[in-house]
Amino acid sequence: MKALKSFLIISSAALGIGYLLLVLFSKQSENTDLVIYSAGPRPVIERLVADFEAQHNVRIRLFVATTGQLMAKLEAERFRPQADIVIFASPVAAEALHRQGRLASLADIELPNQEQPEWHHDDGYYLATSAAYVGVALNDRQREWSPSWLELFNSTNQYRLAMPSPSRSGTAGDFVVDYVLRDDSAFSRILAARQAGLEFPAANSQALTGLLIGTYDGILAAVDYLVFAQQARGNNIVMHYPSDGVPLITRPIAMLQHSTQRESARLFIQHLFTVESQSVMADAHLLPIRSDVALSPQRAAVTPTTAWLPDNVEGLTHQGPILRRFQYEIERAPIRSGNQAPKENLR
Amino acid sequence: MKFSVTRSLPVILCLGFLTLTIGYPLLILFLQSLFPEFLGGKFHGFLDAYKAIGRTDGLGQLIWNSLTWAGAVTVVSWLFGIPCGYLLARTHLPGAQWARLSLLVPIMTPPYIAALSYILMLQPNGFIDQFLFSVPESVRSQFFSFWGVTLVMALSSFGYVALAVEATLSKIPNRLEHAGRLLGARRIEVLRYITIPLLIPAIINSGLLVFLESLSNFGVPAVLGTRANLPLLPAEIFYLVTTWPVDLALATSLSSLLCLFALFLLYGGRWVASLFQLGQTRPSPQTKVALSRGQATLAWCWFGGLFLLSALLPYAAMLLTSVVSHWNEGVPIFTLSYYLEILTPGKRGFSALATSLWLSLTAATICVIAGTYIAYVNSRTEGAIRHVMDGMAMLPRVIPKIVVAVALILAWNAIWVPLDIYNTVGMLLLAYVAIYITDALNYTNAQLGTLGVNLERAASLVGANKFQVFTQIVLPQLKPALIAAWITTFIVCMRELVASVLLLPPGTDTSATFIFNQFEQGDIGAAMAMATITIGLSTVVLIAFKKRTK
Numbered sequence: 001m002k003a004l005k006s007f008l009i010i011s012s013a014a015l016g017i018g019y020l021l022l023v024l025f026s027k028q029s030e031n032t033d034l035v036i037y038s039a040g041p042r043p044v045i046e047r048l049v050a051d052f053e054a055q056h057n058v059r060i061r062l063f064v065a066t067t068g069q070l071m072a073k074l075e076a077e078r079f080r081p082q083a084d085i086v087i088f089a090s091p092v093a094a095e096a097l098h099r100q101g102r103l104a105s106l107a108d109i110e111l112p113n114q115e116q117p118e119w120h121h122d123d124g125y126y127l128a129t130s131a132a133y134v135g136v137a138l139n140d141r142q143r144e145w146s147p148s149w150l151e152l153f154n155s156t157n158q159y160r161l162a163m164p165s166p167s168r169s170g171t172a173g174d175f176v177v178d179y180v181l182r183d184d185s186a187f188s189r190i191l192a193a194r195q196a197g198l199e200f201p202a203a204n205s206q207a208l209t210g211l212l213i214g215t216y217d218g219i220l221a222a223v224d225y226l227v228f229a230q231q232a233r234g235n236n237i238v239m240h241y242p243s244d245g246v247p248l249i250t251r252p253i254a255m256l257q258h259s260t261q262r263e264s265a266r267l268f269i270q271h272l273f274t275v276e277s278q279s280v281m282a283d284a285h286l287l288p289i290r291s292d293v294a295l296s297p298q299r300a301a302v303t304p305t306t307a308w309l310p311d312n313v314e315g316l317t318h319q320g321p322i323l324r325r326f327q328y329e330i331e332r333a334p335i336r337s338g339n340q341a342p343k344e345n346l347r
Numbered sequence: 348m349k350f351s352v353t354r355s356l357p358v359i360l361c362l363g364f365l366t367l368t369i370g371y372p373l374l375i376l377f378l379q380s381l382f383p384e385f386l387g388g389k390f391h392g393f394l395d396a397y398k399a400i401g402r403t404d405g406l407g408q409l410i411w412n413s414l415t416w417a418g419a420v421t422v423v424s425w426l427f428g429i430p431c432g433y434l435l436a437r438t439h440l441p442g443a444q445w446a447r448l449s450l451l452v453p454i455m456t457p458p459y460i461a462a463l464s465y466i467l468m469l470q471p472n473g474f475i476d477q478f479l480f481s482v483p484e485s486v487r488s489q490f491f492s493f494w495g496v497t498l499v500m501a502l503s504s505f506g507y508v509a510l511a512v513e514a515t516l517s518k519i520p521n522r523l524e525h526a527g528r529l530l531g532a533r534r535i536e537v538l539r540y541i542t543i544p545l546l547i548p549a550i551i552n553s554g555l556l557v558f559l560e561s562l563s564n565f566g567v568p569a570v571l572g573t574r575a576n577l578p579l580l581p582a583e584i585f586y587l588v589t590t591w592p593v594d595l596a597l598a599t600s601l602s603s604l605l606c607l608f609a610l611f612l613l614y615g616g617r618w619v620a621s622l623f624q625l626g627q628t629r630p631s632p633q634t635k636v637a638l639s640r641g642q643a644t645l646a647w648c649w650f651g652g653l654f655l656l657s658a659l660l661p662y663a664a665m666l667l668t669s670v671v672s673h674w675n676e677g678v679p680i681f682t683l684s685y686y687l688e689i690l691t692p693g694k695r696g697f698s699a700l701a702t703s704l705w706l707s708l709t710a711a712t713i714c715v716i717a718g719t720y721i722a723y724v725n726s727r728t729e730g731a732i733r734h735v736m737d738g739m740a741m742l743p744r745v746i747p748k749i750v751v752a753v754a755l756i757l758a759w760n761a762i763w764v765p766l767d768i769y770n771t772v773g774m775l776l777l778a779y780v781a782i783y784i785t786d787a788l789n790y791t792n793a794q795l796g797t798l799g800v801n802l803e804r805a806a807s808l809v810g811a812n813k814f815q816v817f818t819q820i821v822l823p824q825l826k827p828a829l830i831a832a833w834i835t836t837f838i839v840c841m842r843e844l845v846a847s848v849l850l851l852p853p854g855t856d857t858s859a860t861f862i863f864n865q866f867e868q869g870d871i872g873a874a875m876a877m878a879t880i881t882i883g884l885s886t887v888v889l890i891a892f893k894k895r896t897k
Contacts, residue, residue, distance in 0.1 A: 035853065036853075040864070040867055040868055041868050042864055042868060043868075061770075061852075061853035061854060062853050062854060063851075063852075063853040063854075064864065065848055065849075066589075066867060067591075068588075068589030068590060068591075069589060069848055069849060071589060071590075071591045071593050072588045072589050072593060072749065072752075072753060072849060073756065073849050074593075075588075075593040075595055075753075076595070076752075076753040076756035076757055076760070076849070077756060077760055078386075078387070079386035079387050079757075079760075079761065079762065080760050080761065080762050082760070082769075082770070092591065093591045096591035096592045097591075099592075100592070160471070167586055167590070168569070173590070202569045202570050203570075203866070203867070204867075204869065205866050205867065205868075205869045205870075205871055205874075206463065206466070206570065208869050209467070209668075209871050210470065212673070212674045213467070213472065213473070213474075213477075213674055214472040214477075214674075215470045215471055215472045215473060226868075226869045229868075229869060230673075230869060233672065233673045234672065234673035234675070234680065235673045235674055235675075236674075236675060316591075316592075319590075319591075320590075320592075323590065324404070328404060328405070332576055332578060334576065
């Protein structure tokens with residue numbers, strides 16, 4: 001009996017391992033597949049890919065992660081690249097790949113219309129398909145408050161504020177780099193705000209949830225389409241663009257230099273500029289690059305008075321040192337005690 | 348003794364298995380940190396990354412923080428876990444099955460989800476403030492500090508300690524303790540001079556797991572640590588790997604520091620444990636102490652209190668968030684749509700659950716089978732090979748998982764690998780085995796230390812072959828440890844996130860990556876619903892498994 005039992009155990013284990021090897025060996029992928037690495041929002045890119053596959057005879061293998069994770073994966077695959085196309089949530093990431101000479105030029109690609117040519121890379125190494133502004137998400141109670149960045153970082157304001165940690169959130173990182181490059185006194189201002197109670201939750205969603213349940217009154221450096229999505233779900237929060245201007249963060253698409261599927265890659269890139277694809281992005285509250293596509297009602301309701309495109313080349317050069325300094329001098333600076341208590345129960 | 352192939356075959360098998368799954372990727376990783384371009388055929392930049400370690404700002408602080416934090420977590424886990432293990436193994440605790448399950452539940456939660464749930468509960472205007480009572484500011488500031496972060500991590504890992512202590516204690520005959528009592532020793536003296544020394548190998552081995560887990564953990568301090576202001580080495584490494592331009596070489600060289608600490612601790616710990624090894628014991632029937640009503644109540648208060656803190660509190664936050672469609676002026680509006688969405692067959696959530704389930708079942712089984720055999724061969728082998736295998740198996744557990752993931756990509760996506768393993772689910776299985784086999788090894792090692800070789804020799808003398816000795820003498824004696832190892836490996840595979848994110852083939856999800864994706868999209872409700880379902884499913888699997896193995 002014992003022997004039978006152990007025989008059963010061993011043989012089922014062997015079967016399991018055999019099955020495993022089968023899985024390992026059998027799933028040889030077609031090397032005519034188009035491989036796309038993309039940042040979220042996931043439903044959007046999945047929909048775009050499904051539409052493309054329905055129209056063209058190309059199979060796509062899609063991998064969705066955050067921009068940081070995509071960069072790590074690309075770096076690990078550097079010596080045997082897998083991806084043909086990358087889509088990031090930050091143009092600086094694309095610039096980083098371009099600087100290493102890993103992107104192919106898309107300058108000659110035919111796009112339907114070029115209403116925002118300045119959104120693209122100057123030499124066409126990465127193209128913007130859509131974009132988003134970085135501003136402030138405010139609790140509904142602060143609807144009437146329309147602060148400038150100066151007021152937001154003013155250490156005497158009476159609000160509980162948070163900013164997603166710039167070393168964890170790509171958008172907040174892009175915002176901080178841009179803000180610091182534009183203004184020499186930015187560091188001391190944000191430091192004062194930190195000492196007065198500004199918090200740095202680890203991720204965008206963590207910060208936003210804090211806003212929804214009422215822990216925070218405002219989230220600084222919030223990317224607008226996430227806020228619009230929460231509004232559409234019925235949450236009473238407000239997207240506010242400070243009057244002293246907000247950066248426009250484009251969402252670039254690029255083809256990798258080694259790509260063996262250039263034809264289908266270019267087809268796919270063109271596909272993202274069709275009215276249908278642009279509408280899919282607009283419906284997810286992103287700012288489409290085509291102006292003949294309707295904005296989502298939430299986005300249509302607010303427009304920034306001043307906005308600009310950050311300089312990606314400058315951004316990439318200074319990003320490392322700025323984020324480092326931010327991490328050490330600001331994120332790790334203690335909140336001065338006594339500043340927390342009076343800010344509670346503003347409701 | 349003359350070298351013979353048949354005699355050394357088991358050792359060769361084990362060494363081959365470990366080298367393929369762990370040694371090879373780690374070697375590639377190490378070479379890559381020495382020569383950042385060597386996979387591209389260039390050998391410049393030798394040692395640059397190691398020189399850069401010295402230029403890392405605040406490195407001493409990072410190391411100090413990481414070591415003290417991991418140490419603090421280990422000590423707190425011991426304080427929580429050892430009494431639990433003792434109660435389960437040595438006393439007639441009413442409802443012991445449920446008590447044991449209560450230990451496993453907190454391990455099932457991905458640590459960052461647990462940390463997030465604690466924040467939702469305890470932050471200003473959090474759930475406790477809104478629905479229960481106002482949290483005193485002093486408690487709050489205590490919680491968002493070094494000790495708060497330590498407490499959360501310890502609560503999610505003391506189960507390891509409890510299980511290991513129980514597994515070992517239930518194998519140690521309590522004759523010695525009885526003898527001590529008969530000879531007039533007081534209870535406390537028996538505990539001090541007999542029980543605890545006997546337990547030291549298990550305590551050290553399980554403490555080692557907790558320590559390594561905390562040393563490489565990134566989620567809990569990342570989520571909770573912003574107010575606690577606790578910069579740690581893994582966070583630094585994670586930052587290096589995921590911010591552009593990526594600095595893989597420096598991340599790897601910093602990881603090698605973690606490896607050094609881990610190796611030092613492993614060999615140190617093993618040496619100390621060996622001093623307390625009981626040697627061989629004869630199996631004997633166990634008698635358990637009956638608890639008086641008061642003692643039983645007290646014991647249950649201990650389990651209950653830990654369960655409240657480690658499971659009920661975070662799960663309440665998780666459950667609440669998972670049924671809220673949106674917030675109206677801080678008032679939740681309820682919905683069940685997230686659950687319906689996930690549980691619809693054919694949808695992404697559903698297939699993610701299925702993938703997680705079969706991957707974790709397979710990985711846990713492979714880990715336990717291979718781990719047991721390796722530990723057994725190891726324990727019956729003399730010399731240096733044993734230490735090499737132990738050390739090798741443990742390293743993937745202490746290197747931050749994002750670096751392990753990178754190592755696996757470098758190794759299995761290298762130009763000389765003929766098979767496209769990298770783009771299959773098999774890659775994930777390989778990762779799970781590489782990362783978690785050390786758990787199985789550790790549990791089995793702790794148990795093997797208490798077994799003598801006499802029974803095996805006797806079996807050999809009466810004509811049993813090696814296979815029979817292993818399956819009929821060794822395995823049955825190891826059973827409690829194997830069950831504990833299988834369960835914990837299954838649970839940690841179910842919740843593994845970081846390696847999965849990078850290694851999943853396009854188009855596949857596990858439940859952890861699903862949670863993370865929803866979370867990234869700001870869809871915290873769906874993320875929490877998935878977390879709740881995953882924990883529920885793990886619990887069901889565990890209960891079924893326990894029923895079968897009884």
